[in-house]
Amino acid sequence: MVIRKAVIEDASSIRELIRQLGYEIKASDVEKNITIYNEVKGHVLIAEENSNIIGFVSGAFIPLFHSNELMFRITALCVDQNSRSQGVGKHLINAIEEKCKDNNCFYLEVTSGAHRKEDAHLFYEKLSYKAYEGKRFRKTLEW
Template sequence: MRKARRDDAVTIARLLGQLGYPASDELIDSRLQQQIDHDDACLLVAEGDDGQLLGFISLHFIAQLALEGDFCRISYLCVDSTARSRGIGELLVQAAELRARGRGCDRMELHCDVRRDAAHRFYARLGYEDAPKYFRRSLN
């Protein structure tokens, strides 16, 4: 596991496309730099033995007002379709949880769209519980 670098942008864009988020390499390059520069964000990547990027996890650390510990939100987790079911996703989540603990977080959160059944099973295997209420509103 390592932190993402600017030269990972093309591969991350391809992986996001596998998740159903097609975006230009230029947009991802710009957004990747924002994540790298942001003190409360972290983007980790998993590499194969050959140095090929196999997956990534995007994290945001959020201060809580009423509780002592902060929380960490997983905003994206993707493992290349050719490398799934090899434990890479679990290793990425473990690395994320380790970073979150180091930042003083007392819980992890994520949103996983209702249509992603396999991802729901994955998170349940890792001990994540379903918290079914999630509200959103588009600002566009």
């Protein structure tokens, strides 16, 4: 398995992975997101095996305003349904953690939907992630 930086040509494969999670997105929007992440201290990394994309992770560095530290926020992680429980997700997370180390970043944050208790939550806990005791607030803006 190879972990590499995503390129525009990966958009349709990433889209198919996102669809496995139950989300619809146009390939052109995935292309746009790859470009944006590559321009703003973000990362989109691909797990590839035998020239097939079997997973990806995306996220970006966020400077903490109240301190001189960086946090990395994972915005998406998906492993192909036929490649799960084979270490792919762990390799992707390890690659992101290396990016954090290279940038002197000590905090890594991820949000996982409440409905993913049996799979994603256990995955993160096995990798030493702890549930944050705070509450997350979000407001949908309508323009």
